[in-house]
Amino acid sequence: MNERPSSFAVPLWQRAARRLRRTYIGLGRGAADLGARAGGQLAHGARFESRRLAGRDYTLFVPSGAVTGVRMPLLVMLHGCAQDPDGFAADTGMNVIAEAETFLVAYPAQNAEANRHRCWNWFLPEHQARGAGEPAWMARLVEAIGRVHKVDERRVYVAGLSAGGAMALVLAATYPDRFAAAAAVAGMPYAAARDGLSAVHLMRRDRETPPGVTWLDPWRQLARSLPQARWPSPVWPQPPPTDAELSARLAEAMAGHRRVVPLVLFQGTDDAVVNPVNAEAIVRQWQGLAAGEAGALRIVQDRGLAPGGRAYTRAVHGDATGREVIGVYTVDGMGHAWPGGRAFGSTLRDGTKLTDPQGPDASRLIWDFVSRHRLPDAAREPAAERPRRAV
Numbered sequence: 001m002n003e004r005p006s007s008f009a010v011p012l013w014q015r016a017a018r019r020l021r022r023t024y025i026g027l028g029r030g031a032a033d034l035g036a037r038a039g040g041q042l043a044h045g046a047r048f049e050s051r052r053l054a055g056r057d058y059t060l061f062v063p064s065g066a067v068t069g070v071r072m073p074l075l076v077m078l079h080g081c082a083q084d085p086d087g088f089a090a091d092t093g094m095n096v097i098a099e100a101e102t103f104l105v106a107y108p109a110q111n112a113e114a115n116r117h118r119c120w121n122w123f124l125p126e127h128q129a130r131g132a133g134e135p136a137w138m139a140r141l142v143e144a145i146g147r148v149h150k151v152d153e154r155r156v157y158v159a160g161l162s163a164g165g166a167m168a169l170v171l172a173a174t175y176p177d178r179f180a181a182a183a184a185v186a187g188m189p190y191a192a193a194r195d196g197l198s199a200v201h202l203m204r205r206d207r208e209t210p211p212g213v214t215w216l217d218p219w220r221q222l223a224r225s226l227p228q229a230r231w232p233s234p235v236w237p238q239p240p241p242t243d244a245e246l247s248a249r250l251a252e253a254m255a256g257h258r259r260v261v262p263l264v265l266f267q268g269t270d271d272a273v274v275n276p277v278n279a280e281a282i283v284r285q286w287q288g289l290a291a292g293e294a295g296a297l298r299i300v301q302d303r304g305l306a307p308g309g310r311a312y313t314r315a316v317h318g319d320a321t322g323r324e325v326i327g328v329y330t331v332d333g334m335g336h337a338w339p340g341g342r343a344f345g346s347t348l349r350d351g352t353k354l355t356d357p358q359g360p361d362a363s364r365l366i367w368d369f370v371s372r373h374r375l376p377d378a379a380r381e382p383a384a385e386r387p388r389r390a391v
Helices: 009-024 031-038 085-092 094-101 133-148 163-174 196-204 217-225 243-257 277-293 362-370
Strands: 047-053 056-062 072-078 104-108 151-161 181-185 263-268 298-305 311-318 324-331
Touching (some): 047 133, 056 133, 072 094, 085 094, 094 362, 181 362, 263 362, 277 311
Parallel strands (some): 072 151
8 A cells, every 4th residue: 555654644543543443343342241252352363354355345253263174154244334344343243253153254345436325235236136246246255265264155144234234135035055044134125126216215114204195205306306407317216016026026036046045134113214114024025935935934923121121022934844934033112223232333424323232132143043054955056166256
């Protein structure tokens, strides 16, 4: 990296801060966890690897228990809008669990060139298909990590928050032969939107829409309020897809790799960014696929209380064999946040806090869920058929 002598002090400070963050990020949800689990610093033998693949950066957490030649599970963690890998790792505390359970964690970084808000582009058609856009890059990421570390290909998982949760479902839909299970916190149904305006509308759904106002009226009002020079042509959000359309899009995306990818969801009842009805739509989308594969799912519900104080409802959707296919945690009173995250977590510019320490421990629950699942041998794409690209 080229540095200007006149501003040397700034890059030096930035480098020092970056080193400190990479030493301390994510090994706990606060000083108590850091001290109890890692003595206040990175556990001996654990490390972070900062790498770059095809123009994008990512960070890989390697636990101290990694043994040369022994295959480990891999969890891909996708941050939300305006977040970065370091902050997301610290907010979720997932590295604490990875250290204890011995698995790799990859944190890809969205860049401002791809999306100025650093959101994953889950809502654009060019990023919703196998072999294209961001899903293809993430499939390459898994392959690239596997060339450096021993990855158990039957135990590769993906999880994310908000836009990252929506992209996690895109990966489950487009690469069901690569990801054994998926998790989404405040996510969106696969291919529910095909443009940015529709994405915003679908995220909010009926929030702040008066009775009797159609879904398109707010966008008509917005268009009328903008000068013609800034709105060169009428661009409207697409109407919300039906449940049948969503399930058909999911089945089409999976094509010859069709399988019901196990999925666990977390959603706050007071989320003002992603309306809770979207979690229900995700469940119906996955149920529609399951109905054609494993038959109707059986639902069991119970109530729980997180140590932090929030009550929640857990719904388990299982198949005829008793296998848990979909798990849903609906957290009472929680907003747009990662449940059980650290107390001093990331915030958006509008003040939205992206962690809720009062909620159930989503990181632990996610790992407990996904780690019970393995990719069936019949679902795996033969390694010989996968295109090899330079890292």
